[in-house]
Each structure stands twice: as C-alpha cells, then as structure tokens.
Amino acid sequence: MPWYLYLALRQLFPAGRRFPFFTAISVLGVALGVGVLIIVTSVMGGFGHEIRRMIVRTEGEIQVKAKGLIEDPAAVLAAIRGAPGVVGASPFVEGPVAALAANRPAFPLLRGIDPVSVGSVAELGRYVRAGSLDELDDDSVILSWQVAEQLGAGLGSSVELYSPLLFERLKQDEVILPRRFRVVGLFEIGHQHLDSSLAFTTLRAAQELYGLGRSVHGINVRLAPGRDEVAALPAVNRVLPPGIEALPWTRKWESFLWVLNLEKTITAFLLLFIVVIAAFSVMSSLLISVVRKTREIGLLGALGASRRGVALCFCAQAFLIGVTGTLLGLAGGFTVLAWRNELVRLIARGLGREETLRQFYHFTDLPAHTLPADLILTVVAAVVISTLAGLLPAWRASRLKPVEALRSE
Amino acid sequence: MSELILEAGAVAKTFGIGPARIPVLRAVDLALAAGESLAIRGESGSGKSTLLHLLAGLDVPDAGWIRWGASAPDPARRSRYLGLVFQSFHLVPELDALGNVLLAARMLGAPDVATRQRAEALLGQVGLAGRARHLPAQLSGGERQRVAVARALINRPRLLLADEPTGNLDEHTGEAVIDLLVGLCAATGTALVLVTHNAAHAARCRSTRTLHEGVLH
Incomplete structure (x- = not known):
C-alpha cells in the first residue's frame, strides 16, 4: 500500500484512538446524502415499477x-x-x-x-x-x-x-x-x-x-x-404482414415515462446537494486538518515525500470519507427501505391517517425498486464529489514548504 | 581517504526583504566522510538549524554549493540518503511507534517482512522493544525521541542530521539519546551531523565546529 494511502487510512481511522470528530461529521454527512438518495430514488423507482407492472398486466408488453x-x-x-x-x-x-x-x-x-x-x-x-x-x-x-x-x-x-x-x-x-x-x-x-x-x-x-x-x-x-420486449420485438415484427408493426409498451407510454423519469431525475439532482453540502464539510474538515497538521506535513516532506504524495494523502482521505460515508449511507438507506412499510404505517398511525393513505395512494405497501443504474450513479456521484472536495486541502498541503512547515508553531 | 558523504562550500543564506535582510550564513564550508561525526555548536539564532535545513535539502542556499556524495541534494533521494532527527520529535500521532519508524520506509515502497523485522530490531536497539504498539501520546519525551532516532535510521541512511535532539529532554534522557545516536551511527557507518548547545554532547562527536556570525569555525 502506498504510504499516502496508509497514512490517510491511519489519520481517518487511528488504531486505539477515538474516531476523529471532524471525520465522523464528514462521513455522516455523506452517509445522510447517499441514504436519502437511495431511499427516494428507490421509492420513486418502486412507483415507476408498479406502474409498469400495471400497464403490462392490462395491455401486455x-x-x-x-x-x-x-x-x-x-x-x-x-x-x-x-x-x-x-x-x-x-x-x-x-x-x-x-x-x-x-x-x-x-x-x-x-x-x-x-x-x-x-x-x-x-x-x-x-x-x-x-x-x-x-x-x-x-x-x-x-x-x-x-x-x-x-x-x-x-x-x-x-x-x-x-x-x-x-x-x-x-x-x-x-x-x-x-x-x-x-x-x-x-x-x-x-x-x-x-x-x-x-x-x-x-x-x-x-x-x-x-x-x-x-x-x-x-x-x-x-x-x-x-423476456425483454425490445429484444423480442424483431421476432414479432418478422411474422407480421406489411403495414402492421409491433411496438413496445414503452412507446405508447413514452411521454408518461419521460415525465416519470424527469421527476425522479430532478428529485435525485436536488437531493444530490446534500452530498455536495457534505462535501463542503469534508473540505472544511480537511482544511482544518492541513492547518492542525502543518508540522506533520513538513515532516513528510523532510522524510522524502513528494508534493504529489502529500496531495494524494489528502485526496485519499477525502476519497476514504466518501467511500465510508457511501457504504454507511447504503447500509442505512437499505435498512430504511427494508422497514419502509412499518415506518409508513407508524407515521400514518401517529398522524391518525391510515385510512387516508389507503384511500388516496391505493397501496398498503410502499413500493421500492432500486435500479442498478441509480445505485451505481449514486455511489459514483457521492465518491467523486467527496474526492473532489479533497482537492483544495490537497493543493494547500502540497504547497507547504517542509522547512517552513516544520518551523510553524 | 574515506568516501565523502557531505560537502558544502561557501554556503550563504540571507533572510528578510529589502534593506532588512539579515545574513544568517555567510560562507560555510564543511566536509564529512562516511562514519564521521561532526557537532555544530553555536548560540541561539546563529543559524545552526538553517544550516541543517540547507544540508538536508529542505531549503536552498542563496550562494555556495552542497553535495550529497557526488551529486546535489535531491528531494527524491532524501529518504534513502539521509535521516533526520528534530528537537520536537515530529512523530505522527495517529501511528504507533512501529508505524512511525516504518513511515520513513514506506516512502521507498511498501515495507517487506525484512524491513518490518529491521524496524522492530531498531526499536529494540533504542530500548523500546515492548512499546512498538504504543502511540506517541503514550510515550515519554525520551521515548518519543528514541522512536525518532529509529525512524531516522530505518532506511540505512548514509548521513544522519540531528537538530538539537536533546533540546526537549532532561539531562539524563538527553545523554541516553546521544549515546544512541552516536553509538548507532558508529555501528552502521553513518555520518552524523549533530547540532547542539550542549558541550558534553558535542564532545561525543569526532569533531566540533562552532557557528558564529554566519561562519563555521
């Protein structure tokens, strides 16, 4: 393992010491953003999935x-x-x-x-x-x-x-x-x-x-x-006489599906700002770390670390915060999704609105469907945004001259 | 004559801006062969630490030249060529004693089993065999400095530069650290430059020079 990755790991998760407060806040921020993103996109995806099932059950594929x-x-x-x-x-x-x-x-x-x-x-x-x-x-x-x-x-x-x-x-x-x-x-x-x-x-x-x-x-x-409707389409079209065409159900419902997808995309985009705000928290905690650890950064230079290595150490910390926060967020998000029906019923019961829920939403169970693409996008976005948040602290750390950093009080 | 490990000629360094510039080093010359030890003494503010930083390649002289063996100081070679010991220990608080020693080795690549064994052996040599898993906060000042000495020697450097290594230690502990430094350097053939106020410590080196008004006497 390269030294900068090893040191980044140790600084974030020191053995035998308490989990650093600033790291915990940053990780929780990312986790919250990822968790909310997963819950919301999964529930919206669940509604979309249910609608797809209803359409296919009434009209075929x-x-x-x-x-x-x-x-x-x-x-x-x-x-x-x-x-x-x-x-x-x-x-x-x-x-x-x-x-x-x-x-x-x-x-x-x-x-x-x-x-x-x-x-x-x-x-x-x-x-x-x-x-x-x-x-x-x-x-x-x-x-x-x-x-x-x-x-x-x-x-x-x-x-x-x-x-x-x-x-x-x-x-x-x-x-x-x-x-x-x-x-x-x-x-x-x-x-x-x-x-x-x-x-x-x-x-x-x-x-x-x-x-x-x-x-x-x-x-x-x-x-x-x-069977996938798009994949099956050519076979159906081959047996049809001229002037008659087979179309997937998605074509008829194209506009509706587009609106549904747009709603989900806009919601996900807005919720992504939680991750962006968490990224600012990552950035500020790492900037504080650069100030607090000026002499350590000087020491690294004195030990032979290159500027690139020092920068990578801070980028790696931001990356690790992103990865840890994302994993926690996924765990939290999927836990909430697993208990979503109990939670919804609890809230509805608390508000005395169980009947209203049944009457207006026509469901007793909250649908949830996590698309692999949504999951991958959420994970990549959270990790990339968190890592980018480490760039400024990394740049500042790499600009420190070892001799001046070692002299700092 | 033994191979020259460190050479400096007409090294000058000035601090400040414009008319307020203060020459700290005027014309410093020195040469150190393998296995030699040199103590540099001088008053506070005489430029001892500045000279050490220049010799370590952490700073560049305004004039003159410095050589590590046959070539100019190169940050990329620093971790392999020289070890540094500071007055303030400068241990990484998140790493235990063994981790701090190995950090210097990691600069050259992931440490193998032999390097780990060497780090443990070095900790044993500095009397910290049982404290390898202790964090700096769990060590005394003397113990921390001994970890720093082990760290400075882990890469088998040709040259060891020690800047007031006993400055933050009591007399007894300081003696022990100097014993270690001088003893280990002698045992490994590492050239040693020791910056110190302490005449007794300086006397442990083969030669002593004094920095006064920017010139090394």
Missing part, C-alpha cells in the same frame, strides 16, 4: 398496430402466437365514447376486449373490485371506479354509450340511438391515468359501436416471463 385497421385479425393473431417468446395475444378496439347514466355524463376511453383470449395477455380480473369479468358480454360494461363515480353508476346500473360513429351518422340526418349497457363490474388498477377514464366491453360490442366489422384497432401481446 407489445402492441401490434396498423396504420389504419387490422382487417384480418385472425390471421395476424395466428402469426403472432407462433412468434418466439410470445405466450398470448388478444385483439382490442379502443376509442373515446360519451357515456350517460341518469343524466350524468362521462367521456371514458372504451376498450373492447376479447373475453376468450384477453386472459392470455392481461390480468384484468385482479383489478375488478366489484362484480366479475366473467359476466362481461356484448350488452355489458365494466367501468373504472372513477368513471362509475362520475356517472353515479354502480353494479347493475344502466349506461348509455355514444360512439363518434353515431355522431358522424347524425350529420347525415340519420336517427341515432345510443347503445345501452349494463354495468357488471367496477375495477381499480391503482394508476390514476388508467383509473380516471377507462371502461371495458366486449370486442364485438366495441366493433359495433365503431362500425368496424371484423377489424380491430390493435393486438396486445404478452411475452414469456423474463
């Missing part, structure tokens, strides 16, 4: 779409089901409708699903809170909880749906009659975007509403567990 309509869905479905990695495919029709129940309007996005094949792609049943997916037929709908609330509808209620096609016919002075549907289920996915404006009916009913005949708007595709 891949969506097959044509520029217009898929006119022969049976042939395309057969081709897709034969593609490697595909475990399920189900056609859908999707579009906005005007809904009316007891003179209360709502404008949900109606998705027509094939009750036979939808189970191979989506796990809609898991989100039905009242009623049953099995009762869905050509004369019934399943509404999201929020749409049902807007309409004042419940299980067994009657809902009238107007499709844009009906309005188109109105222009031609045709008499239009809305389709009447019975509510056979209420669902709640837990994702605001999906819950606020979604309704399900059968594929056939939706095809009728939009006058599509046998055509569909798209096909949702489910991949085998563990």
